[in-house]
Amino acid sequence: MRIYFDNAASTPISEEVLATITQHLKESFGNPSSIHADGRKGRTIIEEARKIIANHLNASLGEIFFTSGGSESNNMAVKCAVRDLGIKTIISSQIEHHCVLHALQSLEEFQDIKILHVKLDKKGRVDMENLKELVSQNSKDTMVSLMHANNEIGTMMDLQAVADMCKEHGVLLHSDTVQTVGRFPIDVQETNIGFLSGSAHKFHGPKGVGFIYINSENIIGPYINGGSQERNMRAGTENTAFIAGMAKAYDLANLEMESRTSTIKELRQYLIDQLQSNFNDLQFNGDWDGQCLYTVLSVSFPATAKTDLMVFSLDIAGISASGGSACSSGVETGSHVMSTLIPEDLRKTVRFSFSHYNTKEEIDVLIGKLKEIIS
16 A cells, blocks of 8 residues: 655545546536537536636636646746736746746747746745835836745745735736645635636646636636637637536535644644654755645755665655656656755755645654665
8 A cells, every 4th residue: 555645746536526527427428518408518517616616716707717737827827918918027936836937938038028036045935025126126017926835845925915015016916826726715805816826636636627717807818729618718628527526626625624734734743743753964945834835845864875766765665755846757857946945955855745635654654664765
């Protein structure tokens, strides 16, 4: 029986969500764009899913659009803002998820968009004074694009403070919220945000489906052209069953947020205590004991021949963890986040990330395996 501590990469699908998907795969096979009864049935399912997601974000139905996941949603936000909203300058950071980093690099190279990087401390925290300076100096035709919580080290941005700053200076805000929707309450009526993103497989839904929130004040065109699906905003026949599954997963994540949060925080603290009790010369990365994503614990071990292969050794021992972001098609490339924040550091970083399905007994097994590997 394998032990899974890589929930920041993807979460196991819940039984309730699996049942929802299976039901709709069997019964809701009609094309939602068709006008006959089977098509109308699919359309009803999709709109019910949209209502669930909109309600939890306190958004209007017309502000939620379904996509293939976080990468598409984030690309759509930054690229369509440039194309349709006249954005000429984007303020971001060097530790964003690759889907944002590479999208911005493409815009800078091919469309002559100015990309500015806000200063960060070694924990990955945004220098708010520097951000204010950049925003105030570049407020015309400018967008801020900063992730709510870093997927590798867990450091969180004060989304409300950044949203208020952007509103004050008339700057558009996009936030990659893939790691935080379903884990933290977000109210788009209280938080002035232009675009945010979600991906179902991060909150116990299926892979390959997600959503983007687009503030109704931002009038953009489609990112993918073709048919008139998603109110002419995203061409392609909707994946009815997976959209329904995502809505079920998101509904459960919000309804059970308090209990899940309590369980995961307790597990994370238990692992911290056990690591500190059993190993010397450990370092925890990011704002691990401050404003952090409670599902993630990034740990740096001393550089040795054994710790250099720790992720692989854990895998052989039946434990899934990661060395950083899981966006390189199965290749262990190291963490661009850690190399940016602490470029001189040669230590070996391992990310453990949790869900409410994990147990203290699994952590005990992990500690035992780590002892075997490091000894």
